[in-house]
Amino acid sequence: xxxxxxSIVGRPNVGKSTLLNxxxxxxxxxxxxxxxxxxxxxxxxxQDEDSQIIFLxxxxxxxxxxxxxxxxxxxxxxxxDRVDIILFLVDLEKGxxxxxxxxxxxxxxxxxxxFLILNKIDxxxxxxxxxxxxxxxxxxxxxEIIPVSAKTGENCTTLLNVLKQYLPYDGKLIxxxxxxxxSTKFYISEIVREKILHLTEKEVPHAVTCLVEExxxxxxxxxxxxxxxxDRDSLKKIIIGHKGSMxxxxxxxxREDLEEYFGKKVYLETFVKTMENWREREKYLKELGISxxxx
Numbered sequence: 001x002x003x004x005x006x007s008i009v010g011r012p013n014v015g016k017s018t019l020l021n022x023x024x025x026x027x028x029x030x031x032x033x034x035x036x037x038x039x040x041x042x043x044x045x046x047q048d049e050d051s052q053i054i055f056l057x058x059x060x061x062x063x064x065x066x067x068x069x070x071x072x073x074x075x076x077x078x079x080x081d082r083v084d085i086i087l088f089l090v091d092l093e094k095g096x097x098x099x100x101x102x103x104x105x106x107x108x109x110x111x112x113x114x115f116l117i118l119n120k121i122d123x124x125x126x127x128x129x130x131x132x133x134x135x136x137x138x139x140x141x142x143x144e145i146i147p148v149s150a151k152t153g154e155n156c157t158t159l160l161n162v163l164k165q166y167l168p169y170d171g172k173l174i175x176x177x178x179x180x181x182x183s184t185k186f187y188i189s190e191i192v193r194e195k196i197l198h199l200t201e202k203e204v205p206h207a208v209t210c211l212v213e214e215x216x217x218x219x220x221x222x223x224x225x226x227x228x229x230x231d232r233d234s235l236k237k238i239i240i241g242h243k244g245s246m247x248x249x250x251x252x253x254x255r256e257d258l259e260e261y262f263g264k265k266v267y268l269e270t271f272v273k274t275m276e277n278w279r280e281r282e283k284y285l286k287e288l289g290i291s292x293x294x295x
Contacts, residue, residue: 001049001051001171002050002164002170003051003053003054003167003173004054004084004085004168004169005054006054006056006087007083008020008056008057008117009086009087009089009107010100013091014089014090014091014094015091015120015150015151016058016089017057018150019119020055023044024045024055028179029190042057043180043181044057045178051167052174053167056083084166084167085113085115085163085167086110086114086115087115088107088115090119092119093120107140114140114143115146116137116142116144117146117147117159118133118136118146119148119149120149120151121149121154122149133145144162146159185212187261188212192250192270195250196208199250208228208235208239211227213225222258222265222266224268226269228272229274230272236274240272251269254270255268
């Protein structure tokens, strides 16, 4: 059996988490159209009879606008120090921009096998795709250029098959029953945050934080209490909604995903707290023994 570590990198909102979910055929990483959705390095394991691939989904790399952005960039760069192959994901609709070139400049320092993954081929004609490949193939010494649709899964099997040819290790790196590095609490908090980002669209920024304050699993049910932290009261009002309509919808959609995850009835309680000061938030999380980005 061949094995190896593969990091998925790129600008924010190019489809890294969606690609990971498609490759693993499971909803492991949350997705949204907002910058900063992915805050931690999420590990997902693909395994078949002859290979084991440990994928690392990373935060989008962009010019940091605040402390959180700086931390997210640092996390993405740190993932490159311990992988064997890099998947550089580009959104075909957005085109190749300064942000992509910035990442490529960093990748040139890594001296690792790098694939150019062109996402959203379901939105392009064959002629448009060929024009993009011709334009970008000489920007970097890519080992492979593979077009995919992270959303539909098109060509993901091809990507997996090509990756297998580059895996450097003989034998398994992780036990068979390991699927991811994230905890159950982290997964729960991310599912709730995903629903908030989807339902509130542009009204609520990525800085919203969700934390599991209670998780009690019984034979036939799971009891969960999730705290939603925002930095101003106006956002709190949006998340609660008129007569609690929004937070009820957030809870309902989250519960559906969580019941599928646990395979049993889920009782989910969500509530919102305002913490305007970043240091106040950090102090609160420290008292709980929780990291802002790891939950």
